[in-house]
Amino acid sequence: MSEPVIVVYTSGSASPLELAADADGFDLLFAVPVDTAPDALVDVLGAVGEVVDVTDEAAGAVALAARGPGGIVAFSDQDLPLAARLARRLGLRYHAQDTVDAATDKHLQRQRLRDAGLRVPRFRLLTGPREAARALAEVGAPAVLKPVRGAASRQTYRLDGPDDALRHASHVFASGATDPFVIEEMLVGSPSVAGPGLGDYVSVEVLLWRGTVVCQVLNSRLPLLEPFREQGFLMPGLLPADVEAEAHRVSAAACHALGIEDGWADVELKLTADGPAVIEVNARLGGYVATLLHRSYGLEAVRLAFEVAVGREPSAPLGEPLAAAYCYQILPPVGALRLTSWGGIAGLTERPDVLSVVLTAEPGDRVDWRLGSLGTLGVVEGVTERPEDVLTAVRAIERALAEQVVFSPA
Structure with a gap:
């Protein structure tokens, strides 16, 4: 018999097609705030599984409970808080609230990582443009301005001096930003570590089960486009074995520092001359990773996420890439x-x-x-x-x- 699993979904690193492809043996219950979701998305999800409206979370939780779900997953940062709230209502295992907070707040995340002894950029919180010049002076130029909550390099700018800091900070706050921003040190990558033709950063996809790392896969990145836009990924990565091993060690430590115990995490690392530094940790599968893992290693990443969610210990032998x-x-x-x-x-x-x-x-x-x-x-x-x-x-x-x-x- 198929096992019901809740997928909190408004967007994410796994498409509805990828969810459907890995759903054999699972009944997908899509928890969606229907009042705010595009009709086209609701229609597509309804063709893959059952859509349960959680616009009213309490009523939605009752409807979900009636279907006897065995677990809950989410595939985007913006869906993590709702997934955590529903998990608490339903008594399902999921990320703790402080883990979700750290995974979705860049300022809090950097504090947690730094306190765990991991190398992160110097950073300062910014709640308005008037603080920008002072924050930049404390962090040092060049620096990066980015939203505390956000993804995909949206509203991310390079700051080379106080004029840049004031101009860009004034723009982002005038454009209606309600959340604070951070100004952080722009780490200097080492092209000799990354290799020719590649970006000076990588990401490591980490699968965890009850706090234990099941597998890690590194993917290299193409060079960023101005100012900080990601243009591509490849898997397996192209790093020397010793550098890749250190990237795996740092990535596992970063997941533990944030309290991520189950499922996939995506850890971005800057490759510096002094070793990998943590740029960001996402408590979900990375974008395009499901496709890359399947084509490179034959792994069904979404299925593994479902298995962990319903309490099954996952088996993810990598072997040599295909x-x-x-x-x-x-x-x-x-x-x-x-x-x-x-x-x-x-x-x-x-x-x-x-x-x-x-x-x-x-x-x-x-x-x-x-x-x-x-x-x-x-x-x-x-x-x-x-x-x-x-x-x-x-x-x-x-x-x-x-x-x-x-x-x-x-």
């Missing part, structure tokens, strides 16, 4: 622009190292670089025999984008 998998995000240039033409970019699928080109923007659309990865215009995915071959595919993708995609002033 292939190298990558995801390349098409991001707009900096500026007030409009997409004019895609040209023949879809023809990339003729390459053997490209599986798909999915374009989510249409000619005529305004594009906004300030949204970070949320402003992605399309995604190119593929596989190669070796991780090193991914960089060949990336160079071909970037040539095609430069030659064929046209933007014009908005």
Whole structure:
């Protein structure tokens, strides 16, 4: 018989298609605040499982309890607090409240990591633009301004001096920001550690069971686009064995410092000359990771999350990778622009190292670089025999984008 599992879902690092693909043996109960969710999303989730309206959390919890759920999961930072509240109402095992708080508040998270003896950037909380110059002086330039709550590099800016600090802080608070921001040290990465053609940071996906690390998988990143926009991932990563081992050690310690005991965590690390430093910890599966894990190692990451949620000890033997998998995000240039033409970019699928080109923007659309990865215009995915071959595919993708995609002033 299938076992009911609650999936708190408004968005996230696993798509409805990925949830459906790994749902064999589970009845998915989608806990969704229907009053605020897009109708199209509710319809898609309803085709995959049963949608339970939790706009009224108390009434939603009663409806969920009647279905006898064995566990609860969430796949986005914004859904973690609701998942924690529902878990408490239903008596289900889930992240403790202080873990959710630390996972969704960058200032609190850095305090917890620092107190555990882990290396993190210097940081200061910012509640208004008038504090910006002083906070920058305490942290030191160059620095980074980012929201305390947020993801995908949204409203994230580099600060090289007090004028930058005042200008960007004034902009973000004038744009209606209700949460505070942090100004933090911009760590200096070491290209010699990361390797040529790669970003100077990585992420480690950590699967935990009752506080014990079951497996860890490192994925390398492509270089960031200005100012701090992520443009791609590849798995397995391309790090020397000793550096990868240290990245795994630091990532496990970061999860323990925040009290993450069950399920997936995504730990981002800056590769510095003095070793990996923790940039951020997410108490859920990383974006695109489910696809990369399946193509690289044959692991069903979403299924493993379901198994942990319902109390089954997961089995996740990695073995040797089957292939190298990558995801390349098409991001707009900096500026007030409009997409004019895609040209023949879809023809990339003729390459053997490209599986798909999915374009989510249409000619005529305004594009906004300030949204970070949320402003992605399309995604190119593929596989190669070796991780090193991914960089060949990336160079071909970037040539095609430069030659064929046209933007014009908005």
